[in-house]
Amino acid sequence: MTSNSADPSRHEPSPTKPGPYPDLMSAGGLAAALEAVAAELALAWDPVLVNESDPLRSAGVASEVVGRETCWITLGSTERQFILSGWCRGVRLISGSTPDLAEMALALEGWRNGATLQEIHEAAPFVTVTELAQAHERGPADAVAVGWRLLLEGLRRKEDLFYYARSTLRIAEAAYAEPRLRRLYPFTSHRSLHFTTCVGIPYSRDVPHVDPLSNGRYRVHAPSRRTVIGDADTPQGAVALVVSGLPAGCGPAVAGPAGDR
Template identity: 60%
Template sequence: MSSNSSPVRREPSFADPDLYPDVAEARSLAAALTSVASELGLSLGEVLTNDSDPYRSAGVESLAPDRKPSWIILGSVERWFTFSGWWQGVELITGSTVDLGEMARALDAWRSGAKIREIHEAATFVKVSELAEAHELGPAEAVAVKWRRLLERLRQDVDRLELARSVLALAETAFDEPKLRQLYPFTSHWSLHFTTCTGFPFSWDVPFVDPLSDGRHVVSGPSRGTVVGEADTPEDAVAMVVAGLPENCGPAVAGTADDPR
Protein backbone atom coordinates (compact mmCIF):
# COMPACT_ATOMS: atom_id res chain seq x y z
CA MET A 1 0.00 0.00 0.00
CA SER A 2 1.41 3.42 -0.92
CA SER A 3 1.99 5.99 1.81
CA ASN A 4 -0.63 8.34 0.40
CA SER A 5 -3.40 5.75 0.20
CA SER A 6 -6.71 6.75 1.75
CA PRO A 7 -7.81 4.79 4.84
CA VAL A 8 -10.34 2.05 4.25
CA ARG A 9 -13.87 3.24 4.91
CA ARG A 10 -15.65 1.05 7.42
CA GLU A 11 -19.29 0.45 6.64
CA PRO A 12 -21.75 0.39 9.55
CA SER A 13 -22.46 -3.18 10.64
CA PHE A 14 -25.94 -4.69 10.68
CA ALA A 15 -27.46 -6.04 13.86
CA ASP A 16 -26.84 -9.75 14.39
CA PRO A 17 -30.03 -11.40 13.03
CA ASP A 18 -29.68 -14.26 15.50
CA LEU A 19 -29.74 -11.89 18.47
CA TYR A 20 -31.95 -9.18 16.95
CA PRO A 21 -34.30 -10.66 14.36
CA ASP A 22 -36.72 -7.75 14.91
CA VAL A 23 -34.03 -5.15 14.23
CA ALA A 24 -32.64 -7.07 11.28
CA GLU A 25 -36.09 -7.35 9.74
CA ALA A 26 -36.72 -3.63 10.16
CA ARG A 27 -33.24 -2.86 8.74
CA SER A 28 -32.40 -0.43 11.57
CA LEU A 29 -32.89 -0.02 15.31
CA ALA A 30 -34.78 3.25 14.77
CA ALA A 31 -37.26 1.56 12.44
CA ALA A 32 -37.73 -1.38 14.81
CA LEU A 33 -38.25 0.96 17.75
CA THR A 34 -40.75 3.08 15.82
CA SER A 35 -42.68 -0.03 14.83
CA VAL A 36 -42.95 -1.48 18.34
CA ALA A 37 -43.88 1.90 19.80
CA SER A 38 -46.70 2.21 17.28
CA GLU A 39 -47.96 -1.26 18.20
CA LEU A 40 -48.02 -0.27 21.87
CA GLY A 41 -49.70 3.08 21.22
CA LEU A 42 -46.69 5.07 22.42
CA SER A 43 -45.42 8.40 21.10
CA LEU A 44 -41.66 8.64 20.64
CA GLY A 45 -41.65 11.42 18.05
CA GLU A 46 -39.14 11.13 15.27
CA VAL A 47 -36.62 8.53 16.39
CA LEU A 48 -33.06 9.74 15.91
CA THR A 49 -30.41 7.80 14.03
CA ASN A 50 -26.62 7.80 14.30
CA ASP A 51 -25.07 8.09 10.85
CA SER A 52 -21.97 6.18 11.96
CA ASP A 53 -24.01 3.23 13.28
CA PRO A 54 -27.61 3.49 12.02
CA TYR A 55 -28.35 -0.22 12.35
CA ARG A 56 -27.28 -0.59 15.98
CA SER A 57 -28.16 2.69 17.74
CA ALA A 58 -31.10 5.06 17.98
CA GLY A 59 -32.19 8.01 20.12
CA VAL A 60 -35.35 9.65 21.40
CA GLU A 61 -35.60 13.34 22.22
CA SER A 62 -37.37 14.51 25.37
CA LEU A 63 -39.99 17.22 25.54
CA ALA A 64 -38.83 18.13 29.07
CA PRO A 65 -36.45 21.11 29.41
CA ASP A 66 -32.74 20.24 29.69
CA ARG A 67 -33.25 16.50 29.22
CA LYS A 68 -30.82 15.19 26.63
CA PRO A 69 -31.89 12.70 23.96
CA SER A 70 -31.74 9.17 25.30
CA TRP A 71 -29.66 6.86 23.11
CA ILE A 72 -29.96 3.08 22.86
CA ILE A 73 -27.14 0.74 21.91
CA LEU A 74 -27.18 -2.97 21.22
CA GLY A 75 -25.17 -5.63 23.01
CA SER A 76 -22.76 -7.45 20.72
CA VAL A 77 -22.50 -10.80 22.51
CA GLU A 78 -25.96 -11.18 24.02
CA ARG A 79 -29.31 -9.58 23.24
CA TRP A 80 -29.43 -6.40 25.28
CA PHE A 81 -30.90 -2.98 24.60
CA THR A 82 -29.03 -0.51 26.84
CA PHE A 83 -29.86 3.15 27.39
CA SER A 84 -29.33 6.11 29.71
CA GLY A 85 -30.96 9.47 30.31
CA TRP A 86 -29.01 12.65 31.13
CA TRP A 87 -30.26 15.94 32.55
CA GLN A 88 -28.17 18.96 33.54
CA GLY A 89 -24.98 16.92 33.43
CA VAL A 90 -26.36 14.09 35.56
CA GLU A 91 -27.15 10.54 34.46
CA LEU A 92 -30.62 10.21 35.98
CA ILE A 93 -31.51 6.76 34.64
CA THR A 94 -29.87 3.79 33.01
CA GLY A 95 -30.74 0.20 32.29
CA SER A 96 -30.73 -2.78 29.96
CA THR A 97 -33.49 -5.06 28.74
CA VAL A 98 -33.97 -7.81 26.16
CA ASP A 99 -37.48 -6.53 25.41
CA LEU A 100 -37.66 -3.71 22.85
CA GLY A 101 -41.24 -3.00 23.91
CA GLU A 102 -40.11 -2.40 27.49
CA MET A 103 -37.43 -0.07 26.15
CA ALA A 104 -40.09 1.82 24.19
CA ARG A 105 -42.14 2.28 27.39
CA ALA A 106 -39.12 3.69 29.21
CA LEU A 107 -38.34 6.07 26.35
CA ASP A 108 -41.96 7.21 26.13
CA ALA A 109 -41.87 8.12 29.82
CA TRP A 110 -38.50 9.88 29.44
CA ARG A 111 -39.79 11.82 26.46
CA SER A 112 -42.95 12.92 28.28
CA GLY A 113 -41.01 14.36 31.21
CA ALA A 114 -42.14 11.80 33.79
CA LYS A 115 -40.29 11.72 37.11
CA ILE A 116 -37.55 9.12 37.19
CA ARG A 117 -39.41 7.01 39.75
CA GLU A 118 -42.42 7.03 37.40
CA ILE A 119 -40.17 5.90 34.56
CA HIS A 120 -39.07 2.95 36.68
CA GLU A 121 -42.71 2.11 37.39
CA ALA A 122 -43.45 2.15 33.64
CA ALA A 123 -40.42 -0.05 32.87
CA THR A 124 -39.01 -1.84 35.90
CA PHE A 125 -35.64 -2.60 34.28
CA VAL A 126 -34.79 1.10 34.61
CA LYS A 127 -32.30 1.75 37.41
CA VAL A 128 -32.85 4.79 39.61
CA SER A 129 -30.32 5.72 42.31
CA GLU A 130 -30.79 7.67 45.51
CA LEU A 131 -28.40 10.32 44.22
CA ALA A 132 -30.31 10.67 40.95
CA GLU A 133 -33.55 11.22 42.85
CA ALA A 134 -31.77 13.83 44.97
CA HIS A 135 -30.65 15.68 41.84
CA GLU A 136 -34.24 15.69 40.66
CA LEU A 137 -35.25 17.43 43.90
CA GLY A 138 -32.70 20.21 43.44
CA PRO A 139 -29.01 21.07 43.93
CA ALA A 140 -29.19 21.46 47.73
CA GLU A 141 -30.59 17.94 48.11
CA ALA A 142 -28.02 16.57 45.65
CA VAL A 143 -25.16 18.17 47.60
CA ALA A 144 -26.45 16.78 50.92
CA VAL A 145 -26.80 13.24 49.57
CA LYS A 146 -23.46 13.38 47.78
CA TRP A 147 -21.66 14.41 50.98
CA ARG A 148 -23.33 11.63 52.97
CA ARG A 149 -22.55 8.96 50.40
CA LEU A 150 -18.93 10.15 50.02
CA LEU A 151 -18.32 10.01 53.76
CA GLU A 152 -20.01 6.61 54.04
CA ARG A 153 -17.87 5.16 51.25
CA LEU A 154 -14.63 6.48 52.74
CA ARG A 155 -15.53 5.08 56.18
CA GLN A 156 -16.07 1.69 54.60
CA ASP A 157 -12.65 1.85 52.93
CA VAL A 158 -10.49 2.96 55.87
CA ASP A 159 -9.72 -0.57 57.09
CA ARG A 160 -8.31 -1.74 53.75
CA LEU A 161 -6.99 1.37 52.00
CA GLU A 162 -4.36 3.59 53.61
CA LEU A 163 -5.17 6.67 51.55
CA ALA A 164 -8.84 6.38 52.49
CA ARG A 165 -7.93 7.36 56.06
CA SER A 166 -6.28 10.58 54.91
CA VAL A 167 -9.08 11.47 52.52
CA LEU A 168 -11.71 10.69 55.17
CA ALA A 169 -10.02 13.03 57.64
CA LEU A 170 -9.94 15.72 54.96
CA ALA A 171 -13.56 15.16 53.98
CA GLU A 172 -14.81 15.22 57.56
CA THR A 173 -12.90 18.44 58.22
CA ALA A 174 -14.22 19.99 55.01
CA PHE A 175 -17.77 18.94 55.85
CA ASP A 176 -17.49 20.84 59.15
CA GLU A 177 -16.74 24.01 57.17
CA PRO A 178 -20.06 25.58 56.04
CA LYS A 179 -18.50 27.24 53.00
CA LEU A 180 -17.37 23.85 51.67
CA ARG A 181 -20.34 21.84 52.89
CA GLN A 182 -22.53 23.81 50.44
CA LEU A 183 -20.40 22.70 47.46
CA TYR A 184 -20.62 19.39 45.57
CA PRO A 185 -17.75 17.09 46.62
CA PHE A 186 -16.07 14.32 44.68
CA THR A 187 -12.84 12.35 44.67
CA SER A 188 -10.57 11.61 41.73
CA HIS A 189 -7.48 9.42 42.21
CA TRP A 190 -7.84 10.14 45.95
CA SER A 191 -7.82 13.91 45.44
CA LEU A 192 -10.67 15.67 47.23
CA HIS A 193 -12.47 18.17 44.99
CA PHE A 194 -15.28 20.69 45.41
CA THR A 195 -17.35 21.99 42.53
CA THR A 196 -19.75 24.92 42.34
CA CYS A 197 -22.09 23.00 40.02
CA THR A 198 -23.70 19.59 40.48
CA GLY A 199 -23.47 18.30 36.89
CA PHE A 200 -20.59 17.02 34.77
CA PRO A 201 -18.37 18.54 33.53
CA PHE A 202 -17.65 19.94 36.99
CA SER A 203 -16.19 23.37 37.64
CA TRP A 204 -12.52 23.97 38.35
CA ASP A 205 -12.86 27.21 40.29
CA VAL A 206 -12.14 25.81 43.78
CA PRO A 207 -8.77 24.47 45.01
CA PHE A 208 -8.48 20.73 45.66
CA VAL A 209 -6.39 18.60 48.01
CA ASP A 210 -4.05 15.64 47.41
CA PRO A 211 -3.08 13.53 50.43
CA LEU A 212 0.58 12.51 50.66
CA SER A 213 1.93 9.21 51.95
CA ASP A 214 3.63 10.94 54.90
CA GLY A 215 0.34 12.36 56.20
CA ARG A 216 0.75 15.86 54.77
CA HIS A 217 -1.36 17.37 52.01
CA VAL A 218 -0.82 19.38 48.84
CA VAL A 219 -3.41 22.02 47.97
CA SER A 220 -3.62 22.87 44.27
CA GLY A 221 -5.84 24.84 41.95
CA PRO A 222 -8.08 26.18 40.83
CA SER A 223 -6.27 24.96 37.69
CA ARG A 224 -4.74 21.48 37.75
CA GLY A 225 -1.14 22.67 37.47
CA THR A 226 -1.20 25.42 40.11
CA VAL A 227 0.15 24.47 43.56
CA VAL A 228 -1.12 26.63 46.42
CA GLY A 229 1.02 25.02 49.12
CA GLU A 230 1.52 22.10 51.47
CA ALA A 231 -0.31 21.56 54.74
CA ASP A 232 0.61 19.40 57.72
CA THR A 233 -2.97 18.85 58.92
CA PRO A 234 -6.44 18.47 57.39
CA GLU A 235 -7.45 21.68 59.13
CA ASP A 236 -4.63 23.65 57.49
CA ALA A 237 -5.45 22.14 54.07
CA VAL A 238 -9.12 23.03 54.40
CA ALA A 239 -8.20 26.57 55.46
CA MET A 240 -6.14 26.94 52.26
CA VAL A 241 -9.09 25.77 50.17
CA VAL A 242 -11.44 28.24 51.85
CA ALA A 243 -8.94 31.06 51.31
CA GLY A 244 -8.91 30.19 47.59
CA LEU A 245 -12.67 30.15 47.06
CA PRO A 246 -13.93 32.34 44.21
CA GLU A 247 -15.41 35.69 45.17
CA ASN A 248 -19.05 35.50 46.32
CA CYS A 249 -18.94 31.71 46.26
CA GLY A 250 -22.37 30.42 47.20
CA PRO A 251 -24.12 27.05 47.23
CA ALA A 252 -23.54 24.72 44.28
CA VAL A 253 -26.03 25.23 41.48
CA ALA A 254 -27.66 22.74 39.11
CA GLY A 255 -26.06 22.32 35.69
CA THR A 256 -22.51 22.03 34.38
CA ALA A 257 -19.41 24.18 34.14
CA ASP A 258 -20.24 24.74 30.47
CA ASP A 259 -23.60 26.33 31.25
CA PRO A 260 -23.84 30.13 31.31
CA ARG A 261 -23.83 31.59 34.81
Protein backbone atom coordinates in the same frame (compact mmCIF):
# COMPACT_ATOMS: atom_id res chain seq x y z
CA MET B 1 -37.16 8.55 10.31
CA THR B 2 -35.16 11.65 11.08
CA SER B 3 -31.39 11.66 10.87
CA ASN B 4 -29.42 13.08 13.77
CA SER B 5 -25.69 13.69 13.93
CA ALA B 6 -25.39 13.45 17.71
CA ASP B 7 -22.77 10.97 18.82
CA PRO B 8 -24.04 8.59 21.55
CA SER B 9 -20.44 8.04 22.65
CA ARG B 10 -21.38 7.50 26.28
CA HIS B 11 -22.72 4.06 25.39
CA GLU B 12 -21.31 0.65 24.60
CA PRO B 13 -20.09 -0.04 21.05
CA SER B 14 -22.55 -1.60 18.66
CA PRO B 15 -22.21 -5.28 17.76
CA THR B 16 -20.54 -6.15 14.48
CA LYS B 17 -23.27 -8.52 13.27
CA PRO B 18 -27.02 -8.95 13.80
CA GLY B 19 -26.63 -12.09 15.96
CA PRO B 20 -29.49 -11.98 18.45
CA TYR B 21 -31.29 -9.17 16.57
CA PRO B 22 -32.75 -10.69 13.38
CA ASP B 23 -36.03 -8.84 13.96
CA LEU B 24 -34.23 -5.51 13.93
CA MET B 25 -32.47 -6.30 10.70
CA SER B 26 -35.68 -7.40 9.01
CA ALA B 27 -37.41 -4.20 10.18
CA GLY B 28 -34.64 -2.09 8.68
CA GLY B 29 -32.82 -1.26 11.89
CA LEU B 30 -33.32 -0.46 15.55
CA ALA B 31 -35.10 2.85 14.93
CA ALA B 32 -37.66 1.27 12.59
CA ALA B 33 -38.29 -1.59 15.01
CA LEU B 34 -38.69 0.84 17.89
CA GLU B 35 -41.14 2.97 15.93
CA ALA B 36 -43.20 -0.14 15.14
CA VAL B 37 -43.34 -1.11 18.81
CA ALA B 38 -44.30 2.44 19.81
CA ALA B 39 -47.15 2.34 17.27
CA GLU B 40 -48.38 -0.97 18.70
CA LEU B 41 -48.41 0.61 22.16
CA ALA B 42 -50.23 3.71 20.81
CA LEU B 43 -47.37 6.02 21.85
CA ALA B 44 -47.54 9.37 20.06
CA TRP B 45 -43.86 9.80 19.24
CA ASP B 46 -42.08 12.01 16.78
CA PRO B 47 -39.89 10.03 14.40
CA VAL B 48 -37.14 8.11 16.18
CA LEU B 49 -33.70 9.63 15.63
CA VAL B 50 -30.86 7.77 13.97
CA ASN B 51 -27.13 8.18 14.40
CA GLU B 52 -25.79 8.44 10.84
CA SER B 53 -22.60 6.57 11.72
CA ASP B 54 -24.56 3.41 12.62
CA PRO B 55 -28.10 3.72 11.23
CA LEU B 56 -29.07 0.07 11.57
CA ARG B 57 -28.11 -0.28 15.23
CA SER B 58 -28.75 3.15 16.72
CA ALA B 59 -31.89 4.92 17.87
CA GLY B 60 -32.64 7.98 19.93
CA VAL B 61 -35.83 9.41 21.39
CA ALA B 62 -35.90 13.14 22.10
CA SER B 63 -37.44 14.42 25.31
CA GLU B 64 -40.02 17.16 25.57
CA VAL B 65 -38.55 18.19 28.95
CA VAL B 66 -36.04 21.03 28.98
CA GLY B 67 -32.64 19.70 30.03
CA ARG B 68 -33.31 16.04 29.36
CA GLU B 69 -31.07 14.97 26.51
CA THR B 70 -32.06 12.66 23.69
CA CYS B 71 -31.98 9.14 25.12
CA TRP B 72 -29.87 6.97 22.82
CA ILE B 73 -30.35 3.22 22.75
CA THR B 74 -27.52 0.81 21.96
CA LEU B 75 -27.34 -2.95 21.60
CA GLY B 76 -25.52 -5.52 23.71
CA SER B 77 -22.63 -7.05 21.78
CA THR B 78 -22.85 -10.68 22.97
CA GLU B 79 -26.49 -11.20 23.93
CA ARG B 80 -29.81 -9.57 23.18
CA GLN B 81 -29.93 -6.44 25.30
CA PHE B 82 -31.24 -2.97 24.58
CA ILE B 83 -29.26 -0.51 26.67
CA LEU B 84 -30.33 2.99 27.67
CA SER B 85 -28.72 5.84 29.55
CA GLY B 86 -30.66 9.04 30.19
CA TRP B 87 -28.76 12.26 30.88
CA CYS B 88 -30.03 15.63 32.04
CA ARG B 89 -27.78 18.69 32.32
CA GLY B 90 -24.62 16.68 32.81
CA VAL B 91 -26.07 14.04 35.15
CA ARG B 92 -27.02 10.47 34.28
CA LEU B 93 -30.45 10.01 35.82
CA ILE B 94 -31.42 6.58 34.48
CA SER B 95 -29.68 3.52 33.10
CA GLY B 96 -30.45 -0.11 32.46
CA SER B 97 -30.89 -2.84 29.87
CA THR B 98 -33.63 -5.21 28.78
CA PRO B 99 -34.10 -7.82 26.00
CA ASP B 100 -37.70 -6.60 25.57
CA LEU B 101 -38.07 -3.75 23.08
CA ALA B 102 -41.62 -3.03 24.27
CA GLU B 103 -40.40 -2.55 27.84
CA MET B 104 -37.70 -0.25 26.49
CA ALA B 105 -40.36 1.77 24.68
CA LEU B 106 -42.26 2.29 27.94
CA ALA B 107 -39.12 3.60 29.62
CA LEU B 108 -38.47 5.95 26.70
CA GLU B 109 -42.04 7.20 26.82
CA GLY B 110 -41.61 8.19 30.46
CA TRP B 111 -38.32 9.91 29.72
CA ARG B 112 -39.85 11.71 26.75
CA ASN B 113 -42.99 13.02 28.41
CA GLY B 114 -41.53 14.17 31.72
CA ALA B 115 -42.42 11.31 34.05
CA THR B 116 -40.55 11.29 37.33
CA LEU B 117 -37.67 8.87 37.75
CA GLN B 118 -39.77 6.75 40.08
CA GLU B 119 -42.62 6.67 37.56
CA ILE B 120 -40.22 5.56 34.83
CA HIS B 121 -38.94 2.76 37.06
CA GLU B 122 -42.47 1.65 37.90
CA ALA B 123 -43.41 1.51 34.21
CA ALA B 124 -40.18 -0.27 33.26
CA PRO B 125 -38.61 -2.02 36.28
CA PHE B 126 -35.36 -2.74 34.44
CA VAL B 127 -34.51 0.97 34.71
CA THR B 128 -32.06 1.71 37.51
CA VAL B 129 -32.63 4.91 39.46
CA THR B 130 -30.10 5.66 42.19
CA GLU B 131 -30.59 7.64 45.37
CA LEU B 132 -28.21 10.27 44.02
CA ALA B 133 -30.16 10.54 40.75
CA GLN B 134 -33.37 11.16 42.70
CA ALA B 135 -31.54 13.84 44.69
CA HIS B 136 -30.48 15.51 41.45
CA GLU B 137 -34.09 15.38 40.32
CA ARG B 138 -35.11 17.35 43.41
CA GLY B 139 -32.47 20.00 42.83
CA PRO B 140 -28.79 20.89 43.34
CA ALA B 141 -29.07 21.45 47.10
CA ASP B 142 -30.31 17.89 47.62
CA ALA B 143 -27.69 16.56 45.20
CA VAL B 144 -24.95 18.25 47.24
CA ALA B 145 -26.30 16.91 50.53
CA VAL B 146 -26.62 13.34 49.27
CA GLY B 147 -23.30 13.58 47.44
CA TRP B 148 -21.51 14.49 50.65
CA ARG B 149 -23.17 11.69 52.61
CA LEU B 150 -22.38 9.05 50.03
CA LEU B 151 -18.78 10.24 49.73
CA LEU B 152 -18.22 10.08 53.49
CA GLU B 153 -19.94 6.71 53.80
CA GLY B 154 -17.84 5.26 50.99
CA LEU B 155 -14.58 6.48 52.49
CA ARG B 156 -15.52 5.13 55.91
CA ARG B 157 -16.12 1.69 54.41
CA LYS B 158 -12.63 1.75 52.91
CA GLU B 159 -10.63 3.45 55.64
CA ASP B 160 -9.48 0.19 57.28
CA LEU B 161 -8.40 -1.23 53.92
CA PHE B 162 -6.53 1.64 52.26
CA TYR B 163 -4.24 4.23 53.78
CA TYR B 164 -5.24 6.88 51.28
CA ALA B 165 -8.93 6.29 51.95
CA ARG B 166 -8.28 7.04 55.60
CA SER B 167 -6.33 10.20 54.74
CA THR B 168 -8.98 11.35 52.25
CA LEU B 169 -11.69 10.66 54.81
CA ARG B 170 -9.99 12.91 57.36
CA ILE B 171 -9.80 15.82 54.94
CA ALA B 172 -13.38 15.18 53.72
CA GLU B 173 -14.70 15.27 57.29
CA ALA B 174 -12.85 18.51 57.94
CA ALA B 175 -14.16 20.01 54.70
CA TYR B 176 -17.71 18.96 55.52
CA ALA B 177 -17.41 20.81 58.83
CA GLU B 178 -16.69 24.03 56.93
CA PRO B 179 -20.01 25.61 55.79
CA ARG B 180 -18.44 27.29 52.75
CA LEU B 181 -17.27 23.93 51.43
CA ARG B 182 -20.25 21.89 52.57
CA ARG B 183 -22.45 23.73 50.07
CA LEU B 184 -20.20 22.72 47.16
CA TYR B 185 -20.41 19.35 45.42
CA PRO B 186 -17.56 17.01 46.45
CA PHE B 187 -15.82 14.33 44.42
CA THR B 188 -12.57 12.41 44.51
CA SER B 189 -10.13 11.85 41.67
CA HIS B 190 -6.85 9.94 42.00
CA ARG B 191 -7.08 10.18 45.81
CA SER B 192 -7.54 13.96 45.70
CA LEU B 193 -10.57 15.67 47.18
CA HIS B 194 -12.20 18.18 44.84
CA PHE B 195 -15.07 20.63 45.13
CA THR B 196 -17.20 21.93 42.28
CA THR B 197 -19.60 24.85 42.03
CA CYS B 198 -21.92 22.89 39.71
CA VAL B 199 -23.39 19.40 40.04
CA GLY B 200 -23.26 18.32 36.39
CA ILE B 201 -20.41 16.90 34.32
CA PRO B 202 -18.04 18.42 33.34
CA TYR B 203 -17.47 19.78 36.82
CA SER B 204 -16.13 23.26 37.37
CA ARG B 205 -12.41 23.69 38.00
CA ASP B 206 -12.52 26.94 39.93
CA VAL B 207 -11.94 25.72 43.51
CA PRO B 208 -8.66 24.50 45.07
CA HIS B 209 -8.34 20.80 45.81
CA VAL B 210 -6.43 18.70 48.33
CA ASP B 211 -3.95 15.84 47.88
CA PRO B 212 -3.20 13.61 50.89
CA LEU B 213 0.57 13.00 50.97
CA SER B 214 2.39 9.81 51.96
CA ASN B 215 4.03 11.59 54.89
CA GLY B 216 0.67 12.34 56.51
CA ARG B 217 0.53 15.96 55.39
CA TYR B 218 -1.85 17.57 52.90
CA ARG B 219 -1.04 19.59 49.80
CA VAL B 220 -3.51 22.16 48.49
CA HIS B 221 -3.41 22.95 44.79
CA ALA B 222 -4.88 25.88 42.94
CA PRO B 223 -7.61 24.89 40.46
CA SER B 224 -5.06 24.63 37.65
CA ARG B 225 -3.07 22.08 39.70
CA ARG B 226 0.16 23.54 38.37
CA THR B 227 0.22 25.95 41.33
CA VAL B 228 0.62 24.77 44.91
CA ILE B 229 -1.10 27.01 47.42
CA GLY B 230 0.63 25.31 50.32
CA ASP B 231 1.09 22.24 52.53
CA ALA B 232 -0.63 21.64 55.84
CA ASP B 233 0.06 19.33 58.75
CA THR B 234 -3.63 18.81 59.60
CA PRO B 235 -6.90 18.43 57.69
CA GLN B 236 -8.16 21.63 59.31
CA GLY B 237 -5.10 23.50 58.08
CA ALA B 238 -5.65 22.20 54.56
CA VAL B 239 -9.30 23.27 54.65
CA ALA B 240 -8.24 26.76 55.70
CA LEU B 241 -5.96 26.93 52.64
CA VAL B 242 -8.79 25.81 50.37
CA VAL B 243 -11.11 28.45 51.81
CA SER B 244 -8.45 31.11 51.30
CA GLY B 245 -8.43 30.28 47.58
CA LEU B 246 -12.18 30.27 46.98
CA PRO B 247 -13.30 32.55 44.15
CA ALA B 248 -15.50 35.52 44.96
CA GLY B 249 -19.16 34.64 45.37
CA CYS B 250 -18.40 30.92 45.50
CA GLY B 251 -21.35 28.62 46.07
CA PRO B 252 -23.76 27.17 46.64
CA ALA B 253 -23.38 24.63 43.84
CA VAL B 254 -25.86 25.07 41.01
CA ALA B 255 -27.50 22.71 38.55
CA GLY B 256 -25.93 21.85 35.22
CA PRO B 257 -22.37 21.38 33.96
CA ALA B 258 -19.56 23.94 33.97
CA GLY B 259 -20.16 26.59 31.35
CA ASP B 260 -23.93 26.12 31.52
CA ARG B 261 -24.44 29.34 33.44
